[in-house]
Structures are given as structure tokens and as C-alpha cells.
Amino acid sequence: MDPIDYQTYQPNLDHDIPVAYAVFSPILDETGTHIVDMRYVFANHKYCLLTDRKKEDLLGHSLCENFDEINLRWFEFCYGACFEGKTSRSRMYSPEAKHWLEFEVSPISVPGYCAFTFLDVDEETAQKVNLLRDNKTDTVIIHLLSALVNPNQYTLAIQNVLGELSEEIHPDRIYILETDGKTISNTFEWCKPGIESEIKRLQKLPCDQYMKTWNSYLKGNTSVIIENVEDIKDDDPLVYQLLKSQDIQRVINSPIYDNGKIIGFVGVDNYERNDGLNMQRILETVAYFLSAKMVKERLLKKLDFLSHFDALTGVYNRNALMTTIARLEETDKPVGIVYVDDNGLKQLNDTYGHFYGDLHIKKTAQTLVDCFGAHHVYRAGGDEFVVLVPGMDEIQFQSLMTAYRDMMQNAASPSVAVGHQWIPSAKQLEKAIHQADKQMYEDKALYYKTHAASR
DSSP, X not given: OOOOOTTTOOOOTTTTSSSEEEEEEEEEOTTSSSEEEEEEEEEXXXXXXXXXXXXXXXXXXXXXXXXXXXXXXXXXXXXXXXHHOOOEEEEEEETTTTEEEEEEEEEOSSTTOEEEEEEEOOOHHHHHHHHHHHXXXXXXHHHHHHHHOOTTOHHHHHHHHHHHHHHHHOOSEEEEEEEOSSEEEEEEEEEOTTOOOOTTTSXXXXXXXXXXXXXXXXXXXXXXXXXXXXXXXXXXXXXXXXHHHTTOSOEEEEEEEETTEEEEEEEEESOOOOTTSOHHHHHHHHHHHHHHHHHXXXXXXXXXXXXXXXXXXXXXXXXXXXXXXHHHTTSOOOEEXXXXXXXXXXXXXXXXXXXXXHHHHHHHHHHHHHHHOGGGEXXXXXXXXEEEEETOOXXXXXXXXXXXXXXXXXXXXXXXXXXXXXXXXXXXXXXXXXXXXXXXXXXXXXXXXXXXXXX
């Protein structure tokens, strides 16, 4: 046997590595935030034997293309390695290889790729038991995910999943908690008959306090799992007392992530113990798919808000104003109109900066909201606001205008120019708004006659 020159020797990755080895690239969803599949870049001989696949069947193809059943947690570990630089070691059942595998995953020198090594660690008797357990678990997961697929009704889809999950694990309560990073709130729940609802009480709790409680449990696991509350009596008396006060004996909370950041939890209290189901994997898989659903819903709500509301002041925007005008002109209702424009805003911006100018605009909006109500106030653009009060007779409207002008006499109130009109029928609303606008400019001209330096 010829000696090896250690300075020039390069191992044959296909045959020299004594364990199954594969390199993957992630396949992301349309949002670019979630892994939906993994493409094979390299697989050595032992990996091909492990999965009973030929190399040509794997390279360039994906996990989902090769296997009807896959463990979705591969996506989580792949994401951690490719995008967070994590090296992870774990053990779980692989329906692809039909074995329990001990594995390690880590990023490689090429950014955005990761490598797995796999070792078959199952014993024949344990394999049979766990295979039955995982098959049942997979069946439950598929059933739950089918309930989640409702692209048009987000709330109904979530409630359906909680209801279906309750039939499988028979808990006292299932819930979803969502956080904006500052507070955490219970947004969905299912309760067994006779169990008191907690959703109204668990609103806008301090996020730091809640996360501090669960973070210690997440250090050693991917979910918060307390199988017997008595086990933590001495080590964590505060959590023990909290759970005991709610008559909670067992709890699992699985984090919901968006780009590696926790945006919520799906949790179950007092679930029925069942050796035939992997409760943790069920919840973690549901949490994984809930994440995409929740992120999409948040984006839609944000877009809907921005299409109708002004981001600076929180009142309705010009788009909402045009919609309301068109709707009211189809009616014969009386309408009170107020047109408001800030005085001296340019000088304020030039002297103190736009931050103070924005504060001035926000004060103007808040004063209008305080007097006329938030559902009647619109920011027409820049420093101009329009108030539309339908269904109010002229005497009531004039009384409101008097109250508004009295409010404007307060030294803390912003200086504004005001025009107003009342019409008995909304049919002439557009014309009346122009008349109120004209009055406002006349009022502004009077202001600048005595405040020339404020232009």
C-alpha cells in the first residue's frame, strides 16, 4: 500500500466519509421567508443507500420530488443553517429513510447552502413502535393542515384548526398568542365545555414578562413542555403558582416564528396523554404553517389600513374621503362639512424642523377627532383636513362648530383656518366642499394679514 501524502491528499466525499452525507440548497416560498422544499446539491454513496435512491434521482431534484412523505422539521433545521448560521444536532424519525436518524446540520463555505450528516440509530423493536406513532402523528398533521387551507377566511381557518386539534388531543384549552414585540395577546382560543375562557383577560400583556418566563424553557427544547406541573414546583415556583392558579397540570407552547423571530405561540393546556401521538411535533408543525398564514394576514391588514387611513395621524386618508363622498352623494342625507388648514406650518417646519411640523398636524387631527369623532375626520393631503358629518340637522351642526371654535381658543391648540357648510341634501356635496374650502382660504387670508411673518 502506497503511503498518503498528507499535504496533497483530498478525500473522496462519495466513498471516504463513513456516514450518510448530503448538501442542500433551500427552496423558498413566494414571500422569500419560509422554506417549502430542499434541493439536493450533493449526496454520497451511503446517503443513497440510506434512502434507497440513485444519485441521479437526487442531484438537482428536491426532497418533495423524491419522497411522498417527509418530515417537515428538515425545513426548520435547513433554515437555521442557511440563514442563521446555526449548527444543530438532533434525533428524529425520517419517513424518507424509514429510520430514526441522529444527524448534524451546519452551513458550508458557500453561503445559502447547508450540509447534513446522518447516522441510523434505531433499534428494531423501537422502530416499529415509533413508526406506528409517527404514522398516526402524520395522519393527524395532514388532517389539521387541510383544515387550515382556506385562503379567503383567515379567522374561520384558524378556528377550524383549533376545533379539529381538540378532537385529537382532548385538552381543556387550545389558544394562539400573538406579539408585536411590545405586548402579547390571546387572539384565538378553543375551550372545552365548562372551562372558562381566558381570551378577554389575556390582552396586551407585557411581552418582556411573558417571554422571560418561557425563554428559559426554550433553551433546551424547541417548545415549552411541562408534562407535570409538580415537576417545577421547587425550580420555578412563580410559574408553578401561575399554572396551579389556573388548574393547569400539563402544558405545551410551541413558538410561531417569522424569519427566526418569535411572533406568537400555539399552546394547549391539560391535553390527554397519548403515547400513540407525538404531541410536540403536531404543535410545532401547526405552528410552522400558522406562521405563513399569520404573516400574510398581518400584511393584508397593514395594506388595508394604509389604503384607508393616514399613517401619520391615524384618521381617514384622501382615498377614504373620495369613497365617502361618492357614497354620500347617492343619498339624500343632510351633511355638515368642515374644511381645516394649519396656519404657519411652513414657518414651523423651516424654524424647528419637520418633526415639529408633524406634531402640529397630529394635534390638528386630534382636536378634530375630539370634537367630531374619528369616523368623520379625513386628512385630504398635506396640512388640510375635511370633516363630513352626515345625518345631522343644521342646529346640531352649528352647535358642534361653536364647540370646535371654543376648543381652538385654547392656547395649546394649533392655529388653523376654518371653513364650514351645511347642506340639506348630499346630492350637492362636492360643490359644498368647494365652498367650505373657499371659506377656509378667506379665513387664512385674514390670519396672515395679522401674522405676516408666519407665512
